[in-house]
Amino acid sequence: MAQKFSKKLNVQLLAETLLAFGIEHIVLSPGSRNGALSTHFTHHPHFKTYSIVDERSAGFVALGMAQQIRKPVVLCCTSGSAAANYYPAVTEAFYQNIPLIVLTADRPEHLVDNFDGQTIRQKNLFELHSYHNTQLSEDESTEILTDNLGLIKKTIKSCMHDFGPVHINMPFSEPLYEFQNTIDIQFDKFEIPEKQNIEFDFNEFSTIWNSVEKKLILVGMQFPDDKLNRLLSELADDDSVVVLTETTSNLYSQRFFNKIDQVIFPLNETDLEKLRPDLLITIGQNVISKKIKSFIRTHKPQFHWHLDEFWQPDTYQCLTNEIKINPVKFIEEFNLKVQKKESNYYKIWNEIRNSHQTKHDEFLQKTAFSDLTVFEELIKTYPENWQIHYGNSSGIRYAQLFDHNSSNEIFCNRGTSGIDGSTSTSIGAAIASQKPTVMVTGDISFFYDSNALWNNYIPKNFRIIIINNGGGNIFKIIPGPENSGVVESVFETRHHLTAENLAKMFGFEYENVNNLEDLKLSLEEFYLQSEKPKILEINTSIIENAQIQRDYFNFLKL
Numbered sequence: 001m002a003q004k005f006s007k008k009l010n011v012q013l014l015a016e017t018l019l020a021f022g023i024e025h026i027v028l029s030p031g032s033r034n035g036a037l038s039t040h041f042t043h044h045p046h047f048k049t050y051s052i053v054d055e056r057s058a059g060f061v062a063l064g065m066a067q068q069i070r071k072p073v074v075l076c077c078t079s080g081s082a083a084a085n086y087y088p089a090v091t092e093a094f095y096q097n098i099p100l101i102v103l104t105a106d107r108p109e110h111l112v113d114n115f116d117g118q119t120i121r122q123k124n125l126f127e128l129h130s131y132h133n134t135q136l137s138e139d140e141s142t143e144i145l146t147d148n149l150g151l152i153k154k155t156i157k158s159c160m161h162d163f164g165p166v167h168i169n170m171p172f173s174e175p176l177y178e179f180q181n182t183i184d185i186q187f188d189k190f191e192i193p194e195k196q197n198i199e200f201d202f203n204e205f206s207t208i209w210n211s212v213e214k215k216l217i218l219v220g221m222q223f224p225d226d227k228l229n230r231l232l233s234e235l236a237d238d239d240s241v242v243v244l245t246e247t248t249s250n251l252y253s254q255r256f257f258n259k260i261d262q263v264i265f266p267l268n269e270t271d272l273e274k275l276r277p278d279l280l281i282t283i284g285q286n287v288i289s290k291k292i293k294s295f296i297r298t299h300k301p302q303f304h305w306h307l308d309e310f311w312q313p314d315t316y317q318c319l320t321n322e323i324k325i326n327p328v329k330f331i332e333e334f335n336l337k338v339q340k341k342e343s344n345y346y347k348i349w350n351e352i353r354n355s356h357q358t359k360h361d362e363f364l365q366k367t368a369f370s371d372l373t374v375f376e377e378l379i380k381t382y383p384e385n386w387q388i389h390y391g392n393s394s395g396i397r398y399a400q401l402f403d404h405n406s407s408n409e410i411f412c413n414r415g416t417s418g419i420d421g422s423t424s425t426s427i428g429a430a431i432a433s434q435k436p437t438v439m440v441t442g443d444i445s446f447f448y449d450s451n452a453l454w455n456n457y458i459p460k461n462f463r464i465i466i467i468n469n470g471g472g473n474i475f476k477i478i479p480g481p482e483n484s485g486v487v488e489s490v491f492e493t494r495h496h497l498t499a500e501n502l503a504k505m506f507g508f509e510y511e512n513v514n515n516l517e518d519l520k521l522s523l524e525e526f527y528l529q530s531e532k533p534k535i536l537e538i539n540t541s542i543i544e545n546a547q548i549q550r551d552y553f554n555f556l557k558l
Contacts, residue, residue: 003043004179006036009140010148010170012185014103015040015047017152020187021160023072023101024048025432027062029055031078033118034105035176038076050431054451055082059089060413060421061455063098064428067411070223072099072159079106080118083125088420093165094129095415096221096285097310100165101156102126108138108173126167132158135169153190160192162310198325205321206337208279208303213343216277216301217243218292220284221414224250228283231331232256240343242277246288247390247399248414252406255346260289262360262401263353266557272299274348280304280318283327285311286414288396307331356556360401363555369516371398371467371545372552374538377519378440378465382408383527387433389426391441392419394545395467399440401552409435419445423452427462436461436527443468447497453506462533463526464508466499470541496541503535514539 006012014037018024026041026049028034041047052058055077066073077083083104093100107119124133134151137144152168159166209215217232229251236243236255243256257263264272276299285308287293296316305321306312307330312322323330367373375398382388382405390396390412404410411429413422422445430437437459446466503510509532513519519538526536 003181004039005043005183006040007178007180008036009145009185010136011036011040012183013145013149014152015044016185016187017149019046020190021156023074025065025073027052027058027073027075029058029077029082031082033078033172034076036172037105050457053454055085056088057424057451059086060424061428062100063089063093064425065432066098066100068429068432072101074101074103076103079122080120083122090126090165091129092413092415097163099159099163101159102165102167104169106169106171108171122169130165130167131162132166138171138173157192161195202333202337206334210339212278213240213341214278214345215241217281219245219249219251220287221248222250222284224409228328231328231335234335238340239346240341242346242349247404247410248412249284250410257349257353259401260292262356264295265291265553277301282306288400288414359556363552367548370543370548371469371540372548373516374467374540375399376402379404381523387429387435387437389437389439391422391445392417393442395440395442419448421449423449427452427455427458430459430462431457438463438465440465446499450502453502458533460530460533464535466537468537468539468541469545470495499535499537507532509534512537512539
């Protein structure tokens, strides 16, 4: 194929600047106004391009890729509503700190608000959920090209420093499709300056730590980090320390408490008061458990430190210290200054954990086929070293009730906690990581993001498990909707759909089961090597899943 590079110097300028910063992955959404960009990127030998038709899905595919490679991925689309369809993924990237460079082609600026086709107000479209926004000029004079270079470099540096989404808007006048076989602009490698280290008085923090008898460390969503795991394990080897984690924390130790709701959900206020910490340290991002949020807000510690480079949210309404540093850097230094403290704090938590785990096992032994027993079976049969992605709503909540294998990396879009884009994200992650991956999702989330399957890059070792309980079962679990009188028609949106025809249309192997015995048999074959990706649909629609979950937590109280 003869190489075709855009004659537009600003296209060349942008492309070569991206390469000089080491950015290679480009997710393209087909369109005409971005035709010069798409053609140039596709013909360029140093870019890896992926064409995804549905912009909303494309945004999440790029998010999944950037999540895994830990460097920016470019999203590129035409003008108009195409750009707006990237917005859900941009908000998720913003709250997860995932680096995306959103590159939107636009009509010339004088056509905005003049009823020209596919023209909306694109400039600063993502301003409220991005770290930097800029619009380039179409002019190709040396002076303007120099200005544009400065704008592009500033935007990319922001993306890499803030580790989040940024936006470049590029107006294009016709002609759009003029090409040549050479590139007129080239750069050497651009370096990103290191962030300035922030100085902390570790003696001040260690003095507080060493003086209190009840320390609670709560870790939310974060990318797997072996060093953080080791450092927190060292801190946790202390009877005055309790470490709470969730599946999306990707941390594992026998000393860590990884099933928060199972431990504290059944407790009354008197029992919870005994667990009140003197010092709370929070690490990572969104925490799934509403119960732990309620517990800390009601039983506030004297000190609350939050460790994070980017966000300092007062989630628990008691934040006393914003520690704006990578948690690994902080704890590595901090561990040298702390001392073990005699305390029964860990013992109290552990006795409750052991008691509730016994009841958990007893309840599961006598519970028939349901969402709860399905998750028990799925989680204990995940193959080692597979990556696991969960959909939102009830699925990720069920996952918190079971132990996961430490070799499995766990992901879920908890930045905004929406059901949109979960499957697309997992596909992007599988493409970029090249790791065998399984997406575990509910039926509503799956159908909502079904265009994720409209994708030519899905690996053969990608798997989807759909727990189809006939609607949005979360609305029968959370308090409120059940009292509305329209829970089934408006909130739950009951249906009788299956994924069989979608699987056939998009070239997936497909199987449907509706009992535990068939599920066990299916799982024996499900993860084996195949020529196509696979979908396993588990039908629990005739089961009173919400009632079984309520019975479960009530049983833990006995």
